Amino acid sequence: MVQPRAYHIFSLFRSNAWWQAKTPLLLAIIFAEHLAKPQQKHFIVTLLIWFCSYLMLSCFGYWINDCFDIVQDQKAGKKNAAAAFHPLMRFFIATILAAGSLAPWYFHAGSELLLVMLSIQMLLLLLYSIPGIRLKNSILSIVIDACYSYTIPILITHFAFNHTFSFPTPALLAWATVAGMRNIFIHHIQDRDADYLSNSYNTANKYTAKAIYKLIFNMLLPVECLLFLLAFSSSIAAFAVALLLILIFSIQFFRKRLGINITAPNALYQNLLPLCLAGCCAVQISPWYFIYIPLHLTLFNSAFLDRPRQHLRRYYNIFVYRMGIKKD
DSSP: OOOOOOOOHHHHTTGGGTHHHHHHHHHHHHHHHHHHOOOOTTHHHHHHHHHHHHHHHHHHHHHHHHHHOHHHHHHHTOOOGGGGSOHHHHHHHHHHHHHHHHGGGGGSTTOHHHHHHHHHHHHHHHHHHSTTTOGGGSTTHHHHHHIIIIIHHHHHHHHHHHOOOOTTHHHHHHHHHHHHHHHHHHHHHHTHHHHHHTTOOOHHHHSOHHHHHHHIIIIIHHHHHHHHHHHTOSSHHHHHHHHHHHHHHHHHHHHSTTTOOTTHHHHIIIIIHHHHHHHHHHHHTOGGGGGHHHHHHHHSOOGGGHHHHHHHHHHHHHHHHHHTOOOO
8 A cells, every 4th residue: 555645735635626716706605695784693703614614525525536536537647635545544534524514513503504505515525426326427417516516515605694595595506506517517628538538427528529618608608697697686785796797707708709718707706706895895894804805815826916926026037147046
C-alpha cells in the first residue's frame, strides 16, 4: 500500500473545484435573504454554523466522489487524492466529514428540516458515485448533479436564513437547477476525452458538443436569465442588482453571440452578484458589510484583481531586471 503523501488540506478535498465557484454565490444568497429580512435574530451565529457545515459538506462530496472514482481516474490518467489512502482511512475521513456537516446544526434551534436537507444531500452524493447504483453513469446524472451542486445547497442556505418557502423560493430553486444543468453540460464538454477513456457516461460523447452548445444557447441560458430575475425579487435592492447583471450579460451576449463564453454567467454570480448585494446590505442594513468587499477580492481570487496582478508582476520583473537580481 502506497503511503499517503502530505497533501495540503484544501487540495486533498479539491477546494479549487468549489471554493471559488460556489462560496461567493451562496454568500450572495445570504445577502439577498438579509435584504429581504433585515431584522434577523442570531444572524452572526447562524452564519458561522452555516459556514462550518458548508465547508465540511463540500469536502465530503468531493471526497466521496474521489473514493469511488479511483479506478476510473486511473484509466483516464487523472489525479485522485483518495487513492493514496487505505480504505479504512477513506471511510474514517468520510465519517468525520459527514458528522461535521450535521453536528453544527444541533446547536441551532429549529434546524430539524435543515438536517433532513443535509441528509438528502449526502444520500444523493452517495447514490451518484457508489458502485452498483452509480447514477453518475446515467442520463439522471445531469439532474442529480445539478441538485447536489446547486439546488440543495442554495435551498439549505435560503432556509437557514429565511425559514420559509414562500415566493420567490420556487423561482430560486428552479434557477439553481437550470444553472446547475448548464454547468454540468459544460463539465461534460470539457471532460469528454477523459470520460471516453474511463468509459464513463458523458452527454457530449453520446450526442455531440455542438448539440450541447445549441441546447445551452437556445434553451438553458434564456430560461436561466428569466428565472434569475424572479429568484432575486424578494427585495427591491436584490431585484435591481439581478436586473443590472442580466443587462450586462445581455449586452455581452448580443454583441458577440457566437464567441461568448458559456460560463459567462458564472463570473457574474461569483463576483458582481455578491459584491453588489454586499454593497446594498452596507447601505441599507449596516456599514460593516463593506468589509466583505476586500475579503472577497482576497479570498476568491476575483477577476477584478487579474489586471492589477499583471501590472504588479510586470513592474516587479522590470525592477528585478534593472537591479540585476537573479531569480531562484
